[in-house]
Amino acid sequence: MKPTVTIIDYGMGNLFSIKCALDKVGLKSLITKDISKIRNSEAIILPGVGAFPDAIKKLRYLKLDKVIIDLYSRKKIIFGICLGMQLLFEKSYEGKISKGLGILKGKVVKFQTNKNFKKSFNVGWKKIQIIKNQKNKGFLNAKDNYMYFIHSFHVKPGNEQIITSKSSFNGLNFVSSVNEENVYGFQFHPEKSSKSGLNIYKCLKNIIYEKSLQLTKKSRVL
């Protein structure tokens, strides 16, 4: 069977753009909120645009929070984009403090404003600085260093080892992507970041293929 990635449809985010980007790199995708389909996925994309409290509420309402945590414990590939990445963490300070999925240690906080920095939104193309000594499996290419951001909250991982890139806004170096085992998070939108962004989905396609090859080998041995 052709490897497929499941895009979680919980009513938040521009799923169509992500699907278009996946089509472009030749990775088959399925947009769904169906629990059994999601449970049987080898890889999922958790998208998200909007507010953290609404998003986690919707995931819980659709009973998808437990499904995603279960996928994590079975070492499936999880890809969080923008708010989707923030949801992977333990808690967010957006609005009232709310609990996240808790797959990654850490919290989500607002950009601080002050006299010199009046904007609280980070919108536009920003450079990413790749954190050295990290295995980012080719997701982030040193030559492709600008990505498209649109957010006003950012993550603070409990474990700095998972940080794969940082970017700068309001004079602050914030975390723009993370990776821990099979969990990947990107604060920017790869589907809107031109060829550098599409490269990330190409890498996702490659790791899904690799993993499915390993699985077929295993099943043959059995």
Next chain:
Amino acid sequence: MIRIIPKLDIKNENLVKGVNLEGLRVLGDPDYFAESYYESGADEIIYHDVVASLYERNIDLSLIEKASKKTFVPLIVGGGITNLSQVEKILKSGADRVFINTAGINNQKFIKKVISQFGASTVVVSIEVVKKKKNYFCRKDFGREETNLELIEWCKKLETMGVVELIVTSIDKDGTGEGFDLDIARQLNKHVKIDYILNGGFSKLEHFTDVLNICKPSGFAIGSALHYSILKHKIGSQKHDGNFEFLKKKTQFNNFKKISINDIKKFLIKKKNIKFRN
């Protein structure tokens, strides 16, 4: 970084371009142009249904979907947007931001509503102005309807409403290739703190330095210069559904020399040390 933003004016599924927002000529399939611009380094793309507002009809969502399949940079879509459900549909079709002009002038609360539902960064306010003596006045319905709303007064109002970015179009300069309206640049620089994209008049690289000596816009929107460059490239080589006989004639369109987004970026790096994404 300053964003280089091709602006595609759309009428009945076709890419069109006029002069002073009038005399719209059909240039071809917007899809084809959008894809070329994406491939050649556009930082963002604007889709503007230029008759939606005037005819009080909705933007064709299938056009936005088509563009999303071929372009992987942010897409700003506007024209005739009057309600929240329209905004939602446009965003679901692959647009990242919407722009609003007429409905915002008619009802300022509408802009606030869109901001509170979709976030300030999702909304761009488009302002299309005509110069009268020393001041600029906003027009509605793609330049068809005059108002008494003065440019800077409107910008300041929008700023207090939480708008984060504007597209300011000089109707006088639109499609002429005479260069951006530098007086608008001066006024915006003096009075406006939020980001603004400048639109209207570009044809030669020096037009950028003229602006950048005065102010620093967040982006430059470009129509004619890029569209005609693609058409000049295509003349005689391929069948094409657009009517571009006018480009062969010796007319004002000869203002437009062949230019690419890459030429623009190279020039700005060299002359103004502006950084761009790779």
